[in-house]
Amino acid sequence: MDVDLKAFPNLPAPFLLRLAEKLGPFVKNIDLTGHTKLDPSTLGQVTTSLCVRSAPTIDFAYTQLLDLNLTGCNALTTQALHNLVIHSPFLRSLCVKGLKAVDNTTFDVLALCPHLTSLNMSRCSNISGVGLHRYASAVLGRHDQLALKELRLCGLEGIYDEVLGVLGRAAPSLEILDLGYSRSLHNSALEAFVACAEEEKSTESVVLTAREAGREARDTGRYRRRITKLRHLSLSNCKLLTDIACSNLAHAVPRLELLELAGIGTAMKDEGLVRLLATTPLLRKLDLEDDADITDAVLSAVTPSLSGGSGSEPTQPLQTGQALEHLVVSFAVSISNEAFLSLISNCPRLKVLEADSTLISGAVLKEFVRRARERNASDATLVAIDCRAVGEGAVKDVTAITRPRKGWCAWDARKLAYLDGRDKEELKVGQDECDEKRIVLKSFYNWQTVDAVQAARGQHRRNSRRAGSGSSDNLEDVAQTSGRMRWWSPSSGRRSPGNDTPDGVVSDREGCVIM
Numbered sequence: 001m002d003v004d005l006k007a008f009p010n011l012p013a014p015f016l017l018r019l020a021e022k023l024g025p026f027v028k029n030i031d032l033t034g035h036t037k038l039d040p041s042t043l044g045q046v047t048t049s050l051c052v053r054s055a056p057t058i059d060f061a062y063t064q065l066l067d068l069n070l071t072g073c074n075a076l077t078t079q080a081l082h083n084l085v086i087h088s089p090f091l092r093s094l095c096v097k098g099l100k101a102v103d104n105t106t107f108d109v110l111a112l113c114p115h116l117t118s119l120n121m122s123r124c125s126n127i128s129g130v131g132l133h134r135y136a137s138a139v140l141g142r143h144d145q146l147a148l149k150e151l152r153l154c155g156l157e158g159i160y161d162e163v164l165g166v167l168g169r170a171a172p173s174l175e176i177l178d179l180g181y182s183r184s185l186h187n188s189a190l191e192a193f194v195a196c197a198e199e200e201k202s203t204e205s206v207v208l209t210a211r212e213a214g215r216e217a218r219d220t221g222r223y224r225r226r227i228t229k230l231r232h233l234s235l236s237n238c239k240l241l242t243d244i245a246c247s248n249l250a251h252a253v254p255r256l257e258l259l260e261l262a263g264i265g266t267a268m269k270d271e272g273l274v275r276l277l278a279t280t281p282l283l284r285k286l287d288l289e290d291d292a293d294i295t296d297a298v299l300s301a302v303t304p305s306l307s308g309g310s311g312s313e314p315t316q317p318l319q320t321g322q323a324l325e326h327l328v329v330s331f332a333v334s335i336s337n338e339a340f341l342s343l344i345s346n347c348p349r350l351k352v353l354e355a356d357s358t359l360i361s362g363a364v365l366k367e368f369v370r371r372a373r374e375r376n377a378s379d380a381t382l383v384a385i386d387c388r389a390v391g392e393g394a395v396k397d398v399t400a401i402t403r404p405r406k407g408w409c410a411w412d413a414r415k416l417a418y419l420d421g422r423d424k425e426e427l428k429v430g431q432d433e434c435d436e437k438r439i440v441l442k443s444f445y446n447w448q449t450v451d452a453v454q455a456a457r458g459q460h461r462r463n464s465r466r467a468g469s470g471s472s473d474n475l476e477d478v479a480q481t482s483g484r485m486r487w488w489s490p491s492s493g494r495r496s497p498g499n500d501t502p503d504g505v506v507s508d509r510e511g512c513v514i515m
Contacts, residue, residue, distance in 0.1 A: 001026045006033035006069075013042045017049070025052035029067040038073045040080035047084045067093040076101045082109045093118040097152075100124070104131030111138045117147050122154035122178065129158030129184075136163075136170035146171040152178040154234070159185045165192035168226060172203070178234040180260065185238045187245040194252035196226040206251050214247025214275055225252040232256075236287065237263035243272030256280045262289035262328065270297040277301040281318040285326040289354070294332050296339040302327070303343045326352040330383070333358060337389075340364045344371055351377050356385040356442075362394025365441070369398045372439050379406060381440040395445045399431065404446035407433030419453050427456040 001023060005011060016038075020027070027050055032038060051061035065088040070076065078101045085091065085106075091113045096102050102124040108131075110116060121127060132153070139146050148171045153159075159182050167174075179185055196205040204227045210219035230253045235241060241264055250272075259280070261268060268291040277283070278301060286302060288294055304319035324347045329335060332355075340360055344350060344367055353368060365384060372380035384390045395402075407418030419425070421432035430453035432438060 002029040003027050004029075004031045005035070006031050009034035009036065009072075011035065013037075013039070016042065017045055020046040020049035023050075025050060025064055028064055030065065031067075031069040032073055033069050034072040036072055036074055039075050040077045043073075043076060043080045044083060047087055051087055061087060062090075063088045065091055067091075069093075069095040070099065071095055071097045073099065078103055078105070082106065085109050086112060089113060089115075091116055095120040096124065097121065098123040100126055102127055104128060104134070107131035107135035108138070111135055114144075115147060118150040119148060120150075120152040121156075122152045125155075127153075127156065129156065129160060129163040132156070132159075133163045133166055136166040139170050140166065145173070147173065149173050150176040152176070153182070154178050155181045157182070157184055159189055161186075161189045161192040164189045165195060168193040168195070168228075169200075172226075173229060175229050175255075176232040177230060178232075179238065180234045180236040182238050184240070185235070186240050187242060187248060190235075190241075190245045191248040194225045194228060194249060196224045198224070200226075208251055212251065214244065214250065214272060227251075228253055228255075230256055232258040234258075234260040235264075236260045239264070239267075242267040243269040246272035246276035250275045251279045254279060255282060257282050257323075258285045259283060260285075260287040261291065262287045264291055266291075266293045269293055270295055273298055274301045277320050281320050282323055283320055284323050284349075286324065287326075287328040288332065289328045289330045291329075292331050292333060294329070295334045296336055299329070299335060299339040299343050303339075303346050306346060321347050323349060325349050328354040329358065330354050330356045331358070335359065337361050337364050341367055344368050348375070351379065352381045354381075354383040356383050356387065358387060359389060360384055360387045361389040362391055365390055365394050366398060369401060369439050369441070373401060376437075378436045379440065381406065381442070383442045385442055385444065387443070390443055392445050395441065395443055398439070398441065401438055402441040402446075403431045403433045403435065403438040404441065404449045405433045406440045409434055417454065417457070425457070425460075427453060427460065429453055429456045 003019070003023065005016075047063065048061075050063040050065065052064065053061050063084075068084070068088065068091060070081070076099065081096070081099070081101045082105070085094070086109060089112065092115050094110070094113075094116065095118075096106075097120050102121055103126040106121075106127070110119070136146065151171070151174060156179065159179060196203055205224050206227055208223045208225060210221060210223070211217055213223040213225075215221075215223070233249075233253065233256060235245070241261075246261075253276075261273075268288070270293075273288075273294065274297055277286075277298070283302065288298070302321040302324055304321040321343075327343070327350065335355075335358060337359065340353075340355070341364055344353070344364070351372070365382060368380075368382050405416075405418065407413070407416075407420065409418075409420065418433040419427075419430045420434040422434070430449055
């Protein structure tokens, strides 16, 4: 039985206790996200109610919990949390993100949960690499392996070489690893994570030359690396990393689909990144935001050749870029428009391109929109904010098939006030934001469209309050808030100056827009 209570964060403690007592050991999944007032004594009583005894002669009660989410339960203590985990030996998924009650001893308790496959301890300020090292070492000490497939430790401190080295050996099934914002993570730690000793005969590995491993060409040594099962790797904002970290991972992550290396900055160069990308043919998303020194070489590494673009030959190996759907290269000011055009033309599945604060031009914008329409892509997105080469004319030319925001219809989206063409508001401004076939185009001029829609709705409400007064023609003027004609306005004539002032006097700020 699933108990999802995240929508009721202020649930009274007596009701929660009564619910736990009635459902008892039948509860297998429980979500208490946002229950900030959940105190240790209440959780202790809930734990007791969820327990079942296997036999009268056995003095150990246990729950049948499989999935547990306590995100935001900040009033809990370490003892109350450990009591619940100890009595949940079948636990498969645990999320305690951001809890101060989590410390290094929590790792020791988790060693008693052999079925745990998903663990989220991101932003827990009282844990460090010492606890993770003990957790992995305890499992290896009993000649066992962790069942973990997902491990999220964003912001973890003290991740040194020996910590990731032990983790790599103890968790061979790991598919998702999040180590973002780890300030102590170094290139050598990732090398230790994939290192494979000669005695590990049963481990799937690959032997590389010095050149393949990113070492000096005169080095005659051989380097053996473990072939991991990682599909998602997040190393964003790990400030000590450089592109050498990418070289250390080359040939060890052939199943990688999502790679996040944002916020590393100018230390991320082309050489190591290109070496890694050449060995990740399944890559679907690549995040390189704020890595300002990358150049066309990186885009070339994720751009498949024309001969392999169709993928019609069943025996032909998949090229990097053929599966690419989402690319983030914001603030990469050294990438040329030719590289962007080649990428857009040759990546058949590319749907999202985030290139704000780059040299991207109006021609690239139009080509992306044209290709997205040609491929019939849903929710295709181009982010071109603060791109000086993207002018208002280019944005105007694709108005009929674009939208400023990716709208969605739900109760949670009501305050965002998306413009939905099915509502037939007849505002005469803006574009349908809930039409998934329209390309989402984010730029300076598109944000002004959102403001124009908001102003039109306000004018419409004011007109509806004045029975018999005003004219519907006023809606055509709401986009001209400064007296200057805009391309999203349905009228083609210019307004007379001074219309925005009460006394008709011409303002010296005519034509200025304050954003």
